Amino acid sequence: MFNGISDYKYGFSKPENYVFKADKGLFKSTVEMISGHKDEPEWMRLFRLKSYEIFLSKKMPSWGGDLTGINFNNIYYYIKPIQNKARTWADLPEEIKDTYDRIGIPEAEKKYLGGISAQYESEVIYKSIQGELHKKGVIFLDMDSGLREYPDLVKQYFGTIIPPADNKFSALNSAVWSGGSFIYVPKGVRVELPLQAYFRINAANMGQFERTLIIADEGSYVHYVEGCTAPIYSTDSLHSAVVEIIVKKGARVRYTTIQNWSANVYNLVTKRMRVEEEGFGEWIDGNLGSKLTMKYPSVYLVGRKARGEILSIAYAGSKQHQDAGGKAIHLASETTSRITSKSISKDGGRTTYRGLLHVIPTAKGVKSKVVCDALLLDEHSRSDTYPTMRIQSKDVEIEHEATVSKIGEEQLFYLESRGLTPELAQAMIVNGFIEPIVKELPLEYAIEMNRLIQLQMEGSVG
């Protein structure tokens, strides 16, 4: 009955069960409808409409990956989530179910990831965490609720780090966003446990056009974790998120993403942090799935002694292109940055490192290190590096290293001669390669990541 792309996403078992769905395609009326349906303040409605105009006026990026497969008219831009389960386990493709089993993720999580359950069954944990956060004055909501409950705070920062005009996809997201997270950490407050998107009961987080805004006030600390290593099954062909983070004086924010979209998804995400004096902003970004990912988390170091760090892992298998990297923009003196990128290409997959290091003329005593390493698992795979350096100050210390290596037959033979299967041998080499980044992940993610790599290697060595 509903054969559209997004029908699976939140599930529609019976026609009368759905609450609201916009038509396919993007028109001014679609944007109006989304805003009206959410009962948003006037400024947000205007923001969306302006963004829509910008989206129309901007050309598709001609650099990076091949975007010709995207048809903006064939996408649902808004579907009001239904909380009850609708899709059944049986509807999921076998390979996805199989992967869930083999990674060993819990049943409740499986259903959530597969889109069967709109609620992750961790409501109890969620409530106790919310209680703790509330006592400290920390706000942790989905973005829609954030806008409803804290309109002034949202208005002050929303779209200031990544304006709609930044690029075509940030304009698109600004016009049609739904879901995502809103976090505010007050002055001097340290949130010791990582905040995970899982613990929010709203499935809207997994939406197509989610919008996240994090404000870490002076001297505060927060670690946000999103995504998971298990494949996210989505029938949506386009995922385009925007993540804006403000790191105030002396604050520290770490943002960890592990994403494993199914192989039909275009994953085009804009992520940026503004780091003020003596603040520290970190991106840990793992991209495993999707058809094409274009994602370059960036740090804008605007205050003296601000620090930025970007760790990126990309894995590209058959028919996948991971165009990823990072950007560090040094706008103040004594700022430091470090970009570490590790990519793995296999079965004809393609990885691209694309990075920018920019130091303005007035920034003195700037330090930066960029390391990008690529590992090719076979002859058909490909890796390219595009490191752009725009260094306008003389008072800088810049290091740049890049390596491309291949897994050698002799390395595999050595490990096999110790009783390891070729698959295990290859997985060990790959895990060794990404270890410097994996060790920065929360433990459960690190374990899943290792298992996943092992799974990807199976059946790959002839």
Add this chain to the structure above:
Amino acid sequence: MNQVLQIKDLHVAVVKKPIIKGLNLSLGKSQLHILMGPNGSGKSTLTYALMGHPSYEITQGEIWLNQVNLLPLKVYERARIGLLLAFQNPLSIPGITLSNLLRTAFIEIYGKEAMSIIEFHKLMQTKAKLLDLDPILLKRGINDGFSGGEKKKAEMLQILLLRPQVAIFDEIDTGLDVDALKIVSYGINLLQKEGVCILLITHYQRILNYLKPDRVHIIMNGVIKTEGGFALAKQIEKKGYTYV
């Protein structure tokens, strides 16, 4: 006599070029056999062919390990039923620590239940000490930045811990100083005592001063040209292979 390793009329070709041309060799339990021969006579080819390297094509003959036909088995299957090779020039694999490799290999060969991780760790430390191998190397990438001597000791450590039925040492003595040579010899004696049968490939008679070989074989042009006892090795050392 009960043979552990039997090689019968073995022919091996590399890129269609015959290197081993009808080689016969049999090793019994706890036996130590020495294989000597000039450069290019087929010594290393034999080790790779035994282990099952895909570039070494066995065109004729048989290899048996305890009544198991090795030829249809993959490299890791050969290792699991008890054949291990200590490489002449083991390559380095940064990113996988030596201790991780050892633990993983042990589990693959003997199963998870065979020994707890704590016991295994203790055993690893003890054996490393026995070989005078700095335990810090266990935490480093395999052979990553190891000296020549450390590489040879690390190979020996793997054989000691994984305790195969048959161990092949390809020039484990090359480039070692006297102290390291004694240590490696000690390892070989230890294995022999534990019932492991050993094929040792060497260029030099000097390691034999520390060992009690059961048999010395001379390989030339892909076949066993002659065999004998310790005295044969001494003769070769003195007069060269032209003596054969």
